[in-house]
Amino acid sequence: MKRVVVIGAGAAGTMAAIFSASAGAETLLLERTRDGGRKILISGGGRCNVLPMVVDASRFVTDSSPNVLRKMLRSWPLDEQVAFFERDLGIPLVDEPESSKRFPASHRARDVRDGLLAHAVAKGATLLMNSVVTDFAPIDGGWRVDREGGLPLDADTVIVATGGLSVPNTGSDGLGLRILDRLGHTMHPTYAALTPLTADEPSLAALSGVSLPVTLTARAGPRSATATGGFLFTHRGYSGPAVLDVSHVAVRSRAETATDARLTARWTTLGEREWEVALRPHGVRTVTGALRAALPDRLASVLLEMAAVDPARILSELRRDERLRLIEILTRGPLPWSGDEGYRKAEVTGGGVSLAEVDPRTMESRRHPGLYLCGEVLDAFGPIGGYNFLWAWATGRAAGRGAAREGE
Numbered sequence: 001m002k003r004v005v006v007i008g009a010g011a012a013g014t015m016a017a018i019f020s021a022s023a024g025a026e027t028l029l030l031e032r033t034r035d036g037g038r039k040i041l042i043s044g045g046g047r048c049n050v051l052p053m054v055v056d057a058s059r060f061v062t063d064s065s066p067n068v069l070r071k072m073l074r075s076w077p078l079d080e081q082v083a084f085f086e087r088d089l090g091i092p093l094v095d096e097p098e099s100s101k102r103f104p105a106s107h108r109a110r111d112v113r114d115g116l117l118a119h120a121v122a123k124g125a126t127l128l129m130n131s132v133v134t135d136f137a138p139i140d141g142g143w144r145v146d147r148e149g150g151l152p153l154d155a156d157t158v159i160v161a162t163g164g165l166s167v168p169n170t171g172s173d174g175l176g177l178r179i180l181d182r183l184g185h186t187m188h189p190t191y192a193a194l195t196p197l198t199a200d201e202p203s204l205a206a207l208s209g210v211s212l213p214v215t216l217t218a219r220a221g222p223r224s225a226t227a228t229g230g231f232l233f234t235h236r237g238y239s240g241p242a243v244l245d246v247s248h249v250a251v252r253s254r255a256e257t258a259t260d261a262r263l264t265a266r267w268t269t270l271g272e273r274e275w276e277v278a279l280r281p282h283g284v285r286t287v288t289g290a291l292r293a294a295l296p297d298r299l300a301s302v303l304l305e306m307a308a309v310d311p312a313r314i315l316s317e318l319r320r321d322e323r324l325r326l327i328e329i330l331t332r333g334p335l336p337w338s339g340d341e342g343y344r345k346a347e348v349t350g351g352g353v354s355l356a357e358v359d360p361r362t363m364e365s366r367r368h369p370g371l372y373l374c375g376e377v378l379d380a381f382g383p384i385g386g387y388n389f390l391w392a393w394a395t396g397r398a399a400g401r402g403a404a405r406e407g408e
């Protein structure tokens with residue numbers, strides 16, 4: 001019987017163990033924390049956004065080939081993943097159409113984490129919690145896995161599912177990435193992604209607590225990202241899906257270039273022409289009245305101040321230059337930012353092992369036979385909305401199947 005060691009009982013590793021054990025391999029799942037799957041537990045605000053309702057593969061971010069990424073995703077189509085959760089795990093999912101997300105019907109992330117681990121055991125995998133892997137290396141045609149305070153383990157194949165660097169207290173400290181680098185894999189520099197941004201602009205800090213849907217764009221040299229979704233002013237800066245989805249462009253501009261990314265916001269669904277109409281003279285309506293019809297009051301006041309327009313100005317008296325300035329601010333207003341919350345708050349890690357280093361069908365390393373990679377150690381992440389679990393489930397399953405069958 002083939003002996004497979006899976007390192008990391010997070011989203012990808014637990015799925016890999018399920019499919020490795022289902023394919024008949026003797027499967028050992030090693031996890032450093034007491035219980036595993038801690039990111040699943042805290043995901044989606046404790047509700048776990050298991051999957052998106054629809055997948056747009058072009059929204060994934062990678063420095064590797066997008067075609068290879070698509071191949072990996074296609075290996076387990078969305079409808080089959082949904083069926084797996086509902087039929088095999090017995091976890092019914094519900095849609096949230098306004099956000100295009102899927103959640104467990106119980107709205108309890110714990111059901112997903114516990115259901116996956118229980119299924120791995122039911123399929124025959126052995127879980128070893130509180131087991132910190134310190135190294136893994138090829139030896140005599142197989143693999144040796146070293147653990148803290150335990151004897152080394154022998155394996156025919158090893159699956160690395162140790163995740164990235166984000167939210168370290170969930171168990172991810174980047175050890176897997178460091179060893180994969182040492183084993184000669186091409187690595188793309190890692191960076192915090194889906195992380196809130198900070199700002200020290202007092203007028204905007206006063207808006208803390210205000211939230212609204214916006215369209216944000218971040219641009220830095222050849223890189224850009226645009227996202228439409230929720231935006232939240234916090235006491236430290238900005239958060240919400242739209243901010244998280246463009247944050248990687250800001251983070252990378254800081255790390256890689258001398259020029260910070262430029263962030264701009266379209267604060268409403270109205271474009272230039274619609275604002276031209278909305279700002280036309282209308283009885284004794286003031287410019288504040290026109291803005292408040294489309295924006296939270298406090299934000300309307302701040303935007304008028306930024307545009308240097310008197311809030312009491314009656315629309316019929318609004319000068320052309322004022323109108324143009326205001327429309328500019330409303331449709332592509334600059335959003336000052338000073339930094340980011342880094343890995344401490346990042347939902348994922350960007351960068352990692354180049355996708356070119358693995359066979360997209362089996363997730364086997366092209367550098368080392370018998371070594372399989374899945375989840376966040378790979379150079380890909382998706383937007384908010386269940387895309388990152390989709391990636392973990394698809395690559396985890398493929399790695400589990402590949403590792404169990406390799407050399408058969």
Ligand SMILES: Cc1cc2nc3c(=O)[nH]c(=O)nc-3n(C[C@H](O)[C@H](O)[C@H](O)COP(=O)(O)OP(=O)(O)OC[C@H]3O[C@@H](n4cnc5c(N)ncnc54)[C@H](O)[C@@H]3O)c2cc1C
Pocket residue numbers: 007008009010011012013030031032033036037038039040042043044045048049050051131132133134161162163164166167170171172173174175176345346347348374375376377385386387388389390392
């Ligand atoms: C706050 C937050 C909310 C999120 N919400 C969502 C969401 O709703 N939907 C979504 O799609 N994505 C969400 N994500 C992203 C998602 O959680 C990750 O993309 C996903 O968990 C990555 O899976 P993974 O298995 O690769 O890594 P992880 O889930 O991080 O698992 C890695 C595992 O490996 C273990 N490990 C690491 N090193 C060792 C070692 N040396 N020895 C033994 N074990 C080790 C860790 O303890 C951990 O259990 C969220 C992330 C965060 C931080």
